[in-house]
Amino acid sequence: MSPRDEARAPGAPAGNISVVRLPNSWFILSTSGELGGKPLMRTLQGTPLVLFRGEGGRPAALLDRCPHRNVPLSLGRVVEGQLQCGYHGWRFDAAGECRAIPGLTGETRAKARCAASYATREQDGFVWVYSTPGVEPTSEPYRFPLLDAPGYSSVRRVVRAPGSLHASLENTLDVPHTAFLHGGLFRTAKKSNEIEVVVRRGPDRVEAEYIGEPRPKGLVGRVLAPGGGVVQHFDRFLMPSIAQVEYRIGQESHLMVSSAMTPVSDWDTLIYAVVTFRLPVPHWLVKPFLTPVAMHIFSQDSRILRQQTDSIHRFGTEMYVSTELDVLGPAILRLLRSAEREKTAPALEAVQETRMKMLV
Amino acid sequence: MSPRDEARAPGAPAGNISVVRLPNSWFILSTSGELGGKPLMRTLQGTPLVLFRGEGGRPAALLDRCPHRNVPLSLGRVVEGQLQCGYHGWRFDAAGECRAIPGLTGETRAKARCAASYATREQDGFVWVYSTPGVEPTSEPYRFPLLDAPGYSSVRRVVRAPGSLHASLENTLDVPHTAFLHGGLFRTAKKSNEIEVVVRRGPDRVEAEYIGEPRPKGLVGRVLAPGGGVVQHFDRFLMPSIAQVEYRIGQESHLMVSSAMTPVSDWDTLIYAVVTFRLPVPHWLVKPFLTPVAMHIFSQDSRILRQQTDSIHRFGTEMYVSTELDVLGPAILRLLRSAEREKTAPALEAVQETRMKMLV
Amino acid sequence: MSPRDEARAPGAPAGNISVVRLPNSWFILSTSGELGGKPLMRTLQGTPLVLFRGEGGRPAALLDRCPHRNVPLSLGRVVEGQLQCGYHGWRFDAAGECRAIPGLTGETRAKARCAASYATREQDGFVWVYSTPGVEPTSEPYRFPLLDAPGYSSVRRVVRAPGSLHASLENTLDVPHTAFLHGGLFRTAKKSNEIEVVVRRGPDRVEAEYIGEPRPKGLVGRVLAPGGGVVQHFDRFLMPSIAQVEYRIGQESHLMVSSAMTPVSDWDTLIYAVVTFRLPVPHWLVKPFLTPVAMHIFSQDSRILRQQTDSIHRFGTEMYVSTELDVLGPAILRLLRSAEREKTAPALEAVQETRMKMLV
Incomplete structure (x- = not known):
C-alpha cells in the first residue's frame, strides 16, 4: 500500500482527502546555500531523493537508494562530482549512471545499475526539482517577481x-x-x-x-x-x-x-x-x-x-x-x-x- | 478501515477479540466538576467528542470536529453558551446547530453545517453522554445506589x-x-x-x-x-x-x-x-x-x-x-x-x- | 495480516523482500548463563516464546501466552520446575501441559489448556530452540568447531x-x-x-x-x-x-x-x-x-x-x-x-x- 493509498484508505471514499501527488511539476528542494559539498537527503511527495552537486557544481537529484543493496545514497559522499555509496562504493553521476563498482573486473555501466534521476534547475537562489524522473521537463520553474526591481x-x-x-x-x-x-x-x-x-x-x-x-x-x-x-x-x-x-x-x-x-x-x-x-x-x-x-x-x-x-x-x-x-x-x-x-x-x-x- | 476493524483485523476471525462498540448506551464522560467554562476534549469508543456547558449551564456533547475545515471544536472556546471554532469563528449551540459564520452576508443556519450532537444527563455528580448521536434516548443513565442513604x-x-x-x-x-x-x-x-x-x-x-x-x-x-x-x-x-x-x-x-x-x-x-x-x-x-x-x-x-x-x-x-x-x-x-x-x-x-x- | 505479510505487503510482489520464516530449524535463544531461575521472554521469527528451566534444570520453551486469559507466561514465575501464570496461577510443565488451576474442584488437565511447546537443546553453552512447536526435531543444532581443540x-x-x-x-x-x-x-x-x-x-x-x-x-x-x-x-x-x-x-x-x-x-x-x-x-x-x-x-x-x-x-x-x-x-x-x-x-x-x- 503506497503512502498515498494509506492516507486515503481509512474508510474514506477516494477523493475525500485533500491529498494530491503531482507529476511533471517543479518544486524547491533546497536553497542554493544548503547544497554544498555533501549530499542532501530530501523527500518529495513521500519519495526519498538525494541532492548533490555534480560536474561543474550543477545540482543533481537522484532517487535516494543504491540500486545494489538499497542503502540510501545520501549517506555516502560526493567524490569527483559523483555520488559514492557508503556500503560497497558504487558511484553514480548526475544522470544516475553507475560509473564505478570496486572489485569488478568487467564492464561497470548497465541499465539496471542506474539510479533514477530527476531534472533540476538552480534559479533565484533555490534548487528546483522536477517531480517525474527520467523525463525532459515540459515547463520551467516559477520565477519570483520583482526580486531585482529597483526600489524593492x-x-x-x-x-x-x-x-x-x-x-x-x-x-x-x-x-x-x-x-x-x-x-x-x-x-x-x-x-x-x-x-x-x-x-x-x-x-x-x-x-x-x-x-x-x-x-x-x-x-x-x-x-x-x-x-x-x-x-x-x-x-x-x-x-x-x-x-x-x-x-x-x-x-x-x-x-x-x-x-x-x-x-x-x-x-x-x-x-x-x-x-x-x-x-x-x-x-x-x-x-x-x-x-x-x-x-x-x-x-x-x-x-x-x-x-x-x-x-x-x-x-x-x-x-x-x-x-x-x-x-x-x-x-x-x-x-x-x-x-x-x-x-x-x-x-x-x-x-x-x-x-x-x-x-x- | 475503522479503528474497530483495525482492532479485529490482524488475522482474527471476527468475534475473536473481546472488543465491542455499543450504540444507544449511557457512559460517563466527565465529573460535574471537570466541566467548567472551557470545552473538554473526550473520546468515547474511539470517537472524538467535545463537552461544554451551553445555555443555563447544561452540559452539551458534540462530535469534536468543525464541519467547515475539521479543526477540533474542543480547541476553541465557549462564547455566550455556544462553542466557537478557533479557525474561522463558526459558532455552535448545544444542539449542534451553526449559529454564526463571521463574514457571511447570507443565512447562517443550514443542515450541512450542523455538528452531530449527543444527548447528555448530569446526575450524581457525573456528566453522562448517550453513545448514539442525533436520537432521543430510550433509557436513562444508571443511578448509583445508596448515595444519600442514612448512615452511609x-x-x-x-x-x-x-x-x-x-x-x-x-x-x-x-x-x-x-x-x-x-x-x-x-x-x-x-x-x-x-x-x-x-x-x-x-x-x-x-x-x-x-x-x-x-x-x-x-x-x-x-x-x-x-x-x-x-x-x-x-x-x-x-x-x-x-x-x-x-x-x-x-x-x-x-x-x-x-x-x-x-x-x-x-x-x-x-x-x-x-x-x-x-x-x-x-x-x-x-x-x-x-x-x-x-x-x-x-x-x-x-x-x-x-x-x-x-x-x-x-x-x-x-x-x-x-x-x-x-x-x-x-x-x-x-x-x-x-x-x-x-x-x-x-x-x-x-x-x-x-x-x-x-x-x- | 500476519507480521510476515505485513513485512511483504507494502506494494511488494511476494518474494521481493528478503525476509523468510524458517520451520523445523534450530536457533539459539539464550546463553546457558542467561537462563537461571526466572523465566526469559524471547521472540523467535516474530513469535513470543518463554524459556525456563523445568525438572532437573533442563531448558523448556513454550509459546509465551497463558491459554486462559492470554497474559504472557514470561511475566509469571517458576515454581517447582513449572511455570506459573501471574494472573490466576495456572501452572505449566516443560511439555506445556496444564498442571494446576487454583480454585477448580474438577480435573485440571485438558488438551485445550496446553501451551504450545518447542523442543530445546543445551550445548556449547547455548540454549537452542526448534522453530516448529509440538514436533520431534529431525535434526540437531550446529556444533561450534574447535571449541575444545588443543592449542585453540x-x-x-x-x-x-x-x-x-x-x-x-x-x-x-x-x-x-x-x-x-x-x-x-x-x-x-x-x-x-x-x-x-x-x-x-x-x-x-x-x-x-x-x-x-x-x-x-x-x-x-x-x-x-x-x-x-x-x-x-x-x-x-x-x-x-x-x-x-x-x-x-x-x-x-x-x-x-x-x-x-x-x-x-x-x-x-x-x-x-x-x-x-x-x-x-x-x-x-x-x-x-x-x-x-x-x-x-x-x-x-x-x-x-x-x-x-x-x-x-x-x-x-x-x-x-x-x-x-x-x-x-x-x-x-x-x-x-x-x-x-x-x-x-x-x-x-x-x-x-x-x-x-x-x-x-
Whole structure:
C-alpha cells in the first residue's frame, strides 16, 4: 500500500482527502546555500531523493537508494562530482549512471545499475526539482517577481507547515480566518464593511481581488500610505504550488508575498517564502519588524494546520463543508486534482470571472 | 478501515477479540466538576467528542470536529453558551446547530453545517453522554445506589484501565485471580473452603452470589463484624458497563463498589468508581485506609490488564480458554455482543439460575 | 495480516523482500548463563516464546501466552520446575501441559489448556530452540568447531543486527564491502590484486574460497605469519543461519569466526558469535585487541544494516541489483527460500563448483 493509498484508505471514499501527488511539476528542494559539498537527503511527495552537486557544481537529484543493496545514497559522499555509496562504493553521476563498482573486473555501466534521476534547475537562489524522473521537463520553474526591481527589498524564510499541500495553500490565501486566528493583526472580529470579491479562474491559476477593503487603521495605515489612497488586494494561486498575496496601498506601498510550497509528504509541507516590498519608509526600518510579525502569524497558522491534520487522522477522513466565503480553496483543489490526473483543467478559453460579497 | 476493524483485523476471525462498540448506551464522560467554562476534549469508543456547558449551564456533547475545515471544536472556546471554532469563528449551540459564520452576508443556519450532537444527563455528580448521536434516548443513565442513604458514606475515584471494556469488567468481577494477584489481601493461595456459587442471568444483567464464604480472618474480620454473622457476597454486571460488588457481613457491615466503565477506545477504559459503605466503626477511621488499599489493588489489576492487552496485540488475536471458574466473563461478553448488534438478549422470561462449586 | 505479510505487503510482489520464516530449524535463544531461575521472554521469527528451566534444570520453551486469559507466561514465575501464570496461577510443565488451576474442584488437565511447546537443546553453552512447536526435531543444532581443540582459544560475543536474517548473513560473508566500510582495516580501496574465487554449492550450504589473497601488510602480517606462507580464506553459509569465516595463514595461524544468527523478527537479528583461533603469539596478548577490533567492525556493519533496513521500509519494497561480486548473498537467499517452503534445495548429487575473478 503506497503512502498515498494509506492516507486515503481509512474508510474514506477516494477523493475525500485533500491529498494530491503531482507529476511533471517543479518544486524547491533546497536553497542554493544548503547544497554544498555533501549530499542532501530530501523527500518529495513521500519519495526519498538525494541532492548533490555534480560536474561543474550543477545540482543533481537522484532517487535516494543504491540500486545494489538499497542503502540510501545520501549517506555516502560526493567524490569527483559523483555520488559514492557508503556500503560497497558504487558511484553514480548526475544522470544516475553507475560509473564505478570496486572489485569488478568487467564492464561497470548497465541499465539496471542506474539510479533514477530527476531534472533540476538552480534559479533565484533555490534548487528546483522536477517531480517525474527520467523525463525532459515540459515547463520551467516559477520565477519570483520583482526580486531585482529597483526600489524593492526582499526577505526570505523557510517554514514547515504540518498540513497537506492543499490545506497549506488554502490557509495562506484565506481571508476570513485572519480576523479570528490573527485577531487584531489584520482585521478585528467586529465586521462592518461589506466588500466585493472578484474571482478569476484560468487553466493554471485562480485569483481573488478584494475591492473596497478599508485602509489599515492607526499608525500602520499612516506609515504605509501617508497620502491615503485606495487599497488593492489580490490573492493568487499559481500551479502547481505557488500562493501569492499582493497588496498595493496608494501609489507608494507595494507588498508581494510569494510562497512556493513543497509537498514533502502527504501531511507535511515546506514553504519557501519570499516577501518583496516597496514602502514609503526606509526599508532598514521595516525589515526588523517584518520577520517577527510574519513568524508570529505563521506560528498561529501552523498550530491550526496541525490541529486540522490531527483531526483528519483521528477521524480517518475529511469532511469539509464550504460556504461562498471559501473563495479559493475548492478551486485550488480542482486544479490540483486535474494536474494529478495529468489533465489540464477544462479548457477555459477566456478567464472565468465571478463576483460575491464579504464582510471584513 | 475503522479503528474497530483495525482492532479485529490482524488475522482474527471476527468475534475473536473481546472488543465491542455499543450504540444507544449511557457512559460517563466527565465529573460535574471537570466541566467548567472551557470545552473538554473526550473520546468515547474511539470517537472524538467535545463537552461544554451551553445555555443555563447544561452540559452539551458534540462530535469534536468543525464541519467547515475539521479543526477540533474542543480547541476553541465557549462564547455566550455556544462553542466557537478557533479557525474561522463558526459558532455552535448545544444542539449542534451553526449559529454564526463571521463574514457571511447570507443565512447562517443550514443542515450541512450542523455538528452531530449527543444527548447528555448530569446526575450524581457525573456528566453522562448517550453513545448514539442525533436520537432521543430510550433509557436513562444508571443511578448509583445508596448515595444519600442514612448512615452511609461514599468515596469516589477515577482510574484508567489499559484494557478493553470486557477485560476490565471481567477483571473487576472475577474472584479466582484475587488469591494470586492480590495474594494475602482478600484470600490466600491455600484453598480449603469449598463454597457454592449461584449465577443468575437476566436480559440486561448477570449476577453471581457466593454462599458459604468465610468471614475475613483476624482484626479486619472483628472490626467489620464484631458480632460474627454470615458473609453475603454478590458480584453483578449491569448493562452496558456497570460492575457492582456487594458485601454484607453480619447485620452491621454493608459495602457496595459500583464501577461505571467508559470505553474510551477499544483498549482503554476509564473507571468511575463509587464505594458506598456502612460499617460498625467510625467512617472517618475507615476512609483514610480505603483509598490506599483500593489503589494498591487497582495498580496490580492495571498491570495485568496492560500485560493482557499487550499480549493480544503481540499475537494479533485473542485465544481464551475458559473453565467453570470464569463465572461472569463469558456471560458478560454475550450480553455486550447482543447490545452491539442492537438485539436484546434472548428473551429470558424468568431469570435463569445455575449453581457450581469453587475452592476459596 | 500476519507480521510476515505485513513485512511483504507494502506494494511488494511476494518474494521481493528478503525476509523468510524458517520451520523445523534450530536457533539459539539464550546463553546457558542467561537462563537461571526466572523465566526469559524471547521472540523467535516474530513469535513470543518463554524459556525456563523445568525438572532437573533442563531448558523448556513454550509459546509465551497463558491459554486462559492470554497474559504472557514470561511475566509469571517458576515454581517447582513449572511455570506459573501471574494472573490466576495456572501452572505449566516443560511439555506445556496444564498442571494446576487454583480454585477448580474438577480435573485440571485438558488438551485445550496446553501451551504450545518447542523442543530445546543445551550445548556449547547455548540454549537452542526448534522453530516448529509440538514436533520431534529431525535434526540437531550446529556444533561450534574447535571449541575444545588443543592449542585453540575462544572468545564469545552477542550482538544485535538491525537487519533481516538474509541481509545480516550476506553482510557477514561479503568481501567487497570491507574495503569501503571497514576501509584500512582489511583492505584498501586501491585494488591491485586480481584473485580467484571458487564457489561450492551443496544442498544445505554454500562456500566461497578465495585463492591468491595477499598476506596482510605490516606488523599484523608479520605477527600472524612470521614465516610467511599462503593465505587460505573460506566464507561459508550453513543452513539455517550459520555464517562461518575461516582464515589460515601459513602453518601457524588459524582463525574461525562462527556466527549463529537468530531471526528475532523480520528485521532484527541476534548474532551469537564465537571466535576460535590458534596463533603464533601468546593468546593473552591477542585477546585484549580482538574484542575492540571486532566490535568496531560490527558497529560499522550494524550502521549500514540499519540504513538498508530503513531504506527498504521507506520504499516499502526491496530492489536489489546483483553483480558477480555478490558471491554468496543470492545463493543464501535461494537456500533460505527452499527451507521456508519446506523443500530441500534442488538435489545436488555432487557439490556444484563455479569460478570467477575479483579485485582485492
